[in-house]
Amino acid sequence: MSVRASAHASDALPSEAVDVVVIGGGAAGLNGALILARSRRSVVVIDSGTPRNAPAEAVHGFIVLDGRPPSEILERGREQVRRYGGRVVSGEVGSTEPAAPAPDGDLRFTVILADGRAVTARRVLVATGLRDELPDIPGLAEHWGHGVVHCPYCHGWEVRDEPIGVLATGPASVHQALLFRQLTDDLIYFTLGHEPDADTRARFAARGIRIVDAPVREVVTGQDSGIAGVRMADGAVVARRVLAVATHMRARTEGLDGLKLPMEDLAGGTGRRFASGMAGTTEVPGVWVAGNATDLMAQVGASAAAGALAGSHINAQLAAADTDAALAAAQGGTTTT
Known part of the structure; x- marks a missing residue:
């Protein structure tokens, strides 16, 4: 599901090599950049301005910032990164590849933007x-982020007590239905060909969740521009105000093929992500990954925390590399008699 790019002020891309390029200006990227900038690392964030939560009116489930618009949180984050000397550059990444190592053997990467600008980074x-x-x-995508939701923790309170329909996309939808049942007594499960087994049907019946097996034709928009219901194949409309959908989630990979980062599929076919280890390390030396690109279920708070952890891990590795280089220079300059 694509979102419209949001405009924001852009810094100039530096001509000299920097310590770290952060690709992505969401919660994970900005918090990682913040940690690095506060550690006096030269850091550049490349931000396309298309965050996943752009359609949402507010971020929820994140203490202190609960209820704030996503655009406001990101703007404040960009300002804070800049306060410590970091740069935030508006643009889309065209390619990212390992470059020839520095004379001291340290790693180098080249990031080229879609408009041809380029920057070199150590990490x-x-x-x-x-x-x-x-x-x-038909009619579903236009309500995404408003009448069409996916996360009971992100949007649940706001849709409480509404007539909710769950559009099944796979096994994860069963779990989703049970969570949304906590929020409303009026819940319908549209199977969309994903037939629940006997045990699931019994559990749904015990919780008062109605199951509709008939095919769905379209989502109907009401006079108030919100969702009015779901039109079935026979033309009948089942009234609903909210629809919950377990989306298929895919990490954004544009411009990253040159890094050859390993990826993995989640069980049940719910998504595809970058594989990562402790603190966001990857199998590619010098490259880390954080946030929804590797943790598909992470909310804003968890993504921000992952970015901070990755940033501190990168800084520690750079400190070790700086020390190795200084030691080699000192030893190389020592003469014996």
């Missing part, structure tokens, strides 16, 4: 986030 933090893929049902 790379990938924080590109993910894209949500919705079922191909």
Whole structure:
């Protein structure tokens, strides 16, 4: 599910090599950059301005910032990164590849933007986030982030007590239905060909969740521009005000093929992500990944925390590399008699 790019002020791309390029200006990328900038590292954030949560009116479940618009949080984050000397550059990454090592053997990477601008970095933090893929049902996508939601913790309180429909996309939708049942007594589960087994049907019945097996034709928009219901194949409309959908989540990979980062599929076909280890390390030396690009279920707070952890880990490795270089220079300049 693509979102419209949001305009924001852009810094100039430096001509000299920097310590770290952060690809992605969401919560993970900005918090990673903040940690690095506060450690006096030269850091550049490449931000396309298309965050996953752009359609949402507010961020929820993040203490202190609960209820704040995503655009406001990101703007404040960019300002804070700049306060410590970091740069935030507006643009899309065209390619990212390892470059020839520095004379001291330290790693180098070249990041080229879609408009041809380029920057060289010692390390790379990938924080590109993910894209949500919705079922191909007419009328569904236009309500994404408003009447169409996916996370009971992000949006649940706001849709409490509304007539909610769950559009099944796979096994994860069963779990989703049970969570949204906590928020409303009026819940309908549209199977969309994903037939629940006997045990699931019994559990749904015990919780008062109605199951509709008939095919869905489209989502109906009401006079108030919100969701009015779901039109079935026979033309009947089942009234609903909110639809919950477990999306298929894919890490955003544009411009990163040259890094050859390993990827992995989640169980049940719910998504595809970059594989990562402790603190966001990857199998590619010098490259880390944080946030929704590797943790598809992470909310804003968890993504920000992952970015901070990756940033501190990158700084520690750079400190070791700086020390190795200084030691080699000192030893190389020592003469014996």
